[in-house]
Amino acid sequence: MSKLDAKIPAGHISEKWTDHKNHLKLVAPNNRPKIDIIVVGTGLAGASAAASLGEMGYNVKAFCFQDSPRRAHSIAAQGGINAAKNYQNDGDSVYRLFYDTIKGGDYRAREANVHRLAEVSGNIIDQCVAQGVPFAREYGGLLDNRSFGGTQVQRTFYAAGQTGQQLLLGAYSALSRQIGVGHVTMYNRHEMLDLVKVDGKARGIIARNLVTGEIERHSAHAVIIASGGYGNVYFLSTNAMGSNVTAAWKTHKRGALFANPCFVQIHPTCIPVHGTNQSKLTLMSESLRNSGRIWVPKKKEDAEAIRAGKLKPTQIAEDDRDYFLERRYPAFGNLVPRDVASRAAKERCDAGFGIEANDTNEGVYLDFSSEIRSKGKQAAFAQGDHAPSDAKILELGKKWVEEKYGNLFQMYEKITDENPYETPMKIYPAVHYTMGGVWVDYNLQSTIPGCFVAGEANFSDHGANRLGASALMQGLADGYFVLPYTVSNYLADEIRTGKISTESAEFDEAEKNVRDQINAFLNNNGTKSVDSFHKRLGLIMWNKVGMGRSEKSLTEAIAEIEALRTEFRKDVFVPGSAEELNPELEKAMRVADLIELGQLMAQDGLQRNESCGGHFREEYQDEEGETLRDDENFKFVSAWEYKGDDIRQEELHKEALIYEFIKIAARNYK
Amino acid sequence: MASKFINITLKIWRQKNGTTKGGLETYGLNNVSTDSSFLEMLDQLNEQLINERKEPVAFDHDCREGICGSCSLYINGRAHGPDRGVTTCQLHMRTFKDGETIYVEPWRSRAFPVIKDLVVDRSAFDRIQQAGGFVSVNTSGRTIDANATPIPKADADKAFEAAACIGCGACVASCKNGSAMLFVGAKVSQYALLPQGKVEAQQRVLNMVRQMDEEGFGNCTNTGACEVECPKGISIENIARMNREYLKAIVTED
Numbered sequence: 047m048s049k050l051d052a053k054i055p056a057g058h059i060s061e062k063w064t065d066h067k068n069h070l071k072l073v074a075p076n077n078r079p080k081i082d083i084i085v086v087g088t089g090l091a092g093a094s095a096a097a098s099l100g101e102m103g104y105n106v107k108a109f110c111f112q113d114s115p116r117r118a119h120s121i122a123a124q125g126g127i128n129a130a131k132n133y134q135n136d137g138d139s140v141y142r143l144f145y146d147t148i149k150g151g152d153y154r155a156r157e158a159n160v161h162r163l164a165e166v167s168g169n170i171i172d173q174c175v176a177q178g179v180p181f182a183r184e185y186g187g188l189l190d191n192r193s194f195g196g197t198q199v200q201r202t203f204y205a206a207g208q209t210g211q212q213l214l215l216g217a218y219s220a221l222s223r224q225i226g227v228g229h230v231t232m233y234n235r236h237e238m239l240d241l242v243k244v245d246g247k248a249r250g251i252i253a254r255n256l257v258t259g260e261i262e263r264h265s266a267h268a269v270i271i272a273s274g275g276y277g278n279v280y281f282l283s284t285n286a287m288g289s290n291v292t293a294a295w296k297t298h299k300r301g302a303l304f305a306n307p308c309f310v311q312i313h314p315t316c317i318p319v320h321g322t323n324q325s326k327l328t329l330m331s332e333s334l335r336n337s338g339r340i341w342v343p344k345k346k347e348d349a350e351a352i353r354a355g356k357l358k359p360t361q362i363a364e365d366d367r368d369y370f371l372e373r374r375y376p377a378f379g380n381l382v383p384r385d386v387a388s389r390a391a392k393e394r395c396d397a398g399f400g401i402e403a404n405d406t407n408e409g410v411y412l413d414f415s416s417e418i419r420s421k422g423k424q425a426a427f428a429q430g431d432h433a434p435s436d437a438k439i440l441e442l443g444k445k446w447v448e449e450k451y452g453n454l455f456q457m458y459e460k461i462t463d464e465n466p467y468e469t470p471m472k473i474y475p476a477v478h479y480t481m482g483g484v485w486v487d488y489n490l491q492s493t494i495p496g497c498f499v500a501g502e503a504n505f506s507d508h509g510a511n512r513l514g515a516s517a518l519m520q521g522l523a524d525g526y527f528v529l530p531y532t533v534s535n536y537l538a539d540e541i542r543t544g545k546i547s548t549e550s551a552e553f554d555e556a557e558k559n560v561r562d563q564i565n566a567f568l569n570n571n572g573t574k575s576v577d578s579f580h581k582r583l584g585l586i587m588w589n590k591v592g593m594g595r596s597e598k599s600l601t602e603a604i605a606e607i608e609a610l611r612t613e614f615r616k617d618v619f620v621p622g623s624a625e626e627l628n629p630e631l632e633k634a635m636r637v638a639d640l641i642e643l644g645q646l647m648a649q650d651g652l653q654r655n656e657s658c659g660g661h662f663r664e665e666y667q668d669e670e671g672e673t674l675r676d677d678e679n680f681k682f683v684s685a686w687e688y689k690g691d692d693i694r695q696e697e698l699h700k701e702a703l704i705y706e707f708i709k710i711a712a713r714n715y716k
Numbered sequence: 717m718a719s720k721f722i723n724i725t726l727k728i729w730r731q732k733n734g735t736t737k738g739g740l741e742t743y744g745l746n747n748v749s750t751d752s753s754f755l756e757m758l759d760q761l762n763e764q765l766i767n768e769r770k771e772p773v774a775f776d777h778d779c780r781e782g783i784c785g786s787c788s789l790y791i792n793g794r795a796h797g798p799d800r801g802v803t804t805c806q807l808h809m810r811t812f813k814d815g816e817t818i819y820v821e822p823w824r825s826r827a828f829p830v831i832k833d834l835v836v837d838r839s840a841f842d843r844i845q846q847a848g849g850f851v852s853v854n855t856s857g858r859t860i861d862a863n864a865t866p867i868p869k870a871d872a873d874k875a876f877e878a879a880a881c882i883g884c885g886a887c888v889a890s891c892k893n894g895s896a897m898l899f900v901g902a903k904v905s906q907y908a909l910l911p912q913g914k915v916e917a918q919q920r921v922l923n924m925v926r927q928m929d930e931e932g933f934g935n936c937t938n939t940g941a942c943e944v945e946c947p948k949g950i951s952i953e954n955i956a957r958m959n960r961e962y963l964k965a966i967v968t969e970d
Contacts, residue, residue: 117784169857176859180876187866219850226846286778627832
């Protein structure tokens with residue numbers, strides 16, 4: 047087990063981080079400019095890490111594949127960010143956020159990491175406000191909060207439905223400030239294609255300049271991977287088109303273990319699939335479940351009539367609607383965690399109650415009519431009208447909804463051509479976030495010394511299911527408040543190393559590796575497009591490694607992905623050349639890695655003979671369809687070691703999860 | 717969502733790189749679902765080109781839900797196409813008629829040079845931001861409590877509306893002068909409206925405007941095309957506010 051020392055500090059849970067920080071080694075200010083740090087990715091984790099380390103005086107090089115660091119996919123996060131501020135005085139605390147997160151993750155996350163996250167959560171909000179992030183406020187001028195799934199307090203801070211955008215622009219402004227003063231050098235439109243190790247330590251990367259095609263060598267004393275998640279393995283997901291696993295996967299191939307790859311979050315409220323040319327799925331924020339009620343018709347014939355276009359949802363009487371989340375989970379109602387809500391929607395659709403007229407009849411309603419009425423009435427009363435007309439109630443109620451969720455309602459209408467103020471939204475679960483990622487210890491260091499991994503790219507904080515509004519919290523916690531300490535601790539031993547040369551056998555080998563792969567694609571002369579393979583991979587993953595998995599489906603998936611990989615290598619066609627902007631080549635490099643990862647996900651799901659969080663093995667459920675965990679045999683993090691081109695040979699290592707401060711129990715939201 | 721299918725003709729700007737001359741090429745595309753977004757239509761065209769072993773059209777895109785600001789097409793003479801309040805990725809083919817000819821060009825502006833086909837270089841925006849688009853506060857988290865300074869809701873809301881800018885560059889592309897004043901005005905306004913930004917307000921506006929001029933953007937002559945084409949509805953009030961801030965700064969500058 048020496049490979050997996052999580053390096054969790056001793057002591058009481060509430061003192062571990064403070065005590066650990068007090069004993070970490072430091073690098074003096076005069077030594078910092080002599081030390082180079084590479085940061086790959088400029089989302090919340092990467093931008094905040096690069097800005098913070100630049101501020102400290104290190105020489106930082108930051109890389110993103112987008113044309114500007116401001117466009118990293120954190121920008122698209124909608125609903126909010128959690129913090130244990132207890133501004134609403136509803137009983138919140140650091141402990142409660144810690145507890146909710148561990149429970150939400152179905153007892154598959156590390157206690158110490160999650161407690162640290164809860165501890166620093168309040169500072170994140172202070173920091174962002176100081177940076178000029180315009181969070182939503184109440185009339186008294188103080189910050190507003192709302193509820194998210196899996197909690198019974200209001201601890202989510204937000205900026206309309208664009209919280210991720212505002213937080214990322216905050217981190218981007220801090221990063222821009224450091225670029226402006228020369229502490230950070232920014233490499234836009236660059237993609238990391240390999241990690242370079244010298245004497246066992248991470249010492250640099252090979253990157254491709256996506257405009258000129260030039261293959262570049264960059265050396266550093268430490269490398270931080272903050273390249274996001276791998277949801278695009280499903281082709282259709284809420285991820286951006288460019289989101290990919292390449293930086294993380296290349297790190298894995300160089301020796302970093304990859305943890306819990308099968309833990310994927312399927313988000314309950316997305317716009318359902320339509321049409322074969324669809325390229326991505328669009329999320330409708332979880333915050334909508336504060337106001338929207340999820341239902342399908344009680345009668346199958348009503349569902350059929352709706353699908354046939356003969357009946358409208360507004361014509362279904364209240365008594366004929368099945369608010370299935372409220373029915374099954376009265377304590378949390380529509381605000382159960384994402385995995386629970388998604389499975390419940392799938393259960394209703396599988397039983398024939400789906401309302402969407404697409405190939406699979408998969409869709410349920412998210413209905414705002416009750417909220418529009420209740421808020422409209424409140425607003426009328428507040429104006430002194432104690433006997434408001436129906437029209438006035440509706441008018442004021444819609445205005446209230448628009449103020450809270452306007453941009454989401456507009457997005458919905460643009461995509462579907464339906465007006466959600468008048469008719470309920472149609473929604474269905476879609477792939478959204480990946481809890482798995484590169485294995486890291488308490489210091490966020492991977493099994494490769496000097497290679498740190500942050501944000502969605504690591505596996506550390508969310509167990510088998512992430513709670514809403516916690517991804518933004520984790521990204522910024524890692525970048526602003528954890529890495530500056532732990533990376534410095536590592537670099538304290540590097541002050542005598544001096545500049546690292548890129549003229550070495552290791553850089554030669556890594557560059558050759560990249561060039562060989564590029565040439566193989568361009569000279570392949572196959573017949574099918576990259577996208578056609580990506581779509582096929584996505585179908586295998588969704589149908590067999592999706593919301594429900596079984597030994598049979600996973601076994602089939604492994605064989606099918608292997609066959610797809612062989613065919614991809616033989617028959618993919620990549621036009622253009624290596625010395626220019628070539629989006630098809632970029633995609634080919636990414637899809638190659640997604641295919642390999644997809645196989646590992648299926649293998650990981652197959653070994654985990656239990657259901658937990660987002661990992662629902664159909665063999666392991668109780669009579670009510672709830673997940674059945676097996677704590678005796680599976681209370682561990684699975685961490686996979688790369689063993690060469692045959693993914694089946696990857697070796698499983700286990701990090702036992704120890705719960706000292708939380709009593710482990712069956713997750714119950716009823 | 718009753719799907720329909722249409723056939724269209726596309727006239728698309730093709731340009732190998734920044735140093736060669738470009739021109740419009742014509743492509744026919746059949747069976748385009750009206751539920752497809754404009755970019756999904758381009759995916760379909762590229763799939764067709766790849767199958768004909770021709771080079772696909774390069775265009776910038778990423779989130780495909782109107783927030784990252786990557787997509788940047790001039791469609792039938794308008795930034796982000798004919799619909800209001802949307803980015804190209806949110807524009808749907810139901811906006812177009814069967815048999816229609818659609819012109820697709822890159823952003824046209826001296827400060828946004830073409831990299832390839834429909835892809836342009838907008839790094840000038842990053843450099844303006846680096847010149848002063850921030851509050852100089854360190855990221856230590858050792859600041860005051862977030863609720864220590866109440867901010868009037870109206871100010872916070874206005875700051876948010878300005879901060880909603882996605883940096884796509886439609887304002888510049890739509891402006892006959894190639895002015896970036898809506899983009900810069902929005903950033904200046906966000907900070908000018910918040911107490912946290914007021915401390916450095918003077919230096920910020922001077923530095924950002926100086927950088928904007930150095931990048932080769934034109935001046936504002938109040939035609940208001942930027943506001944009309946802005947996918948996020950950023951108001952030209954922000955330009956007025958920037959002018960006020962600039963004037964205030966320039967007359968009190970040491």
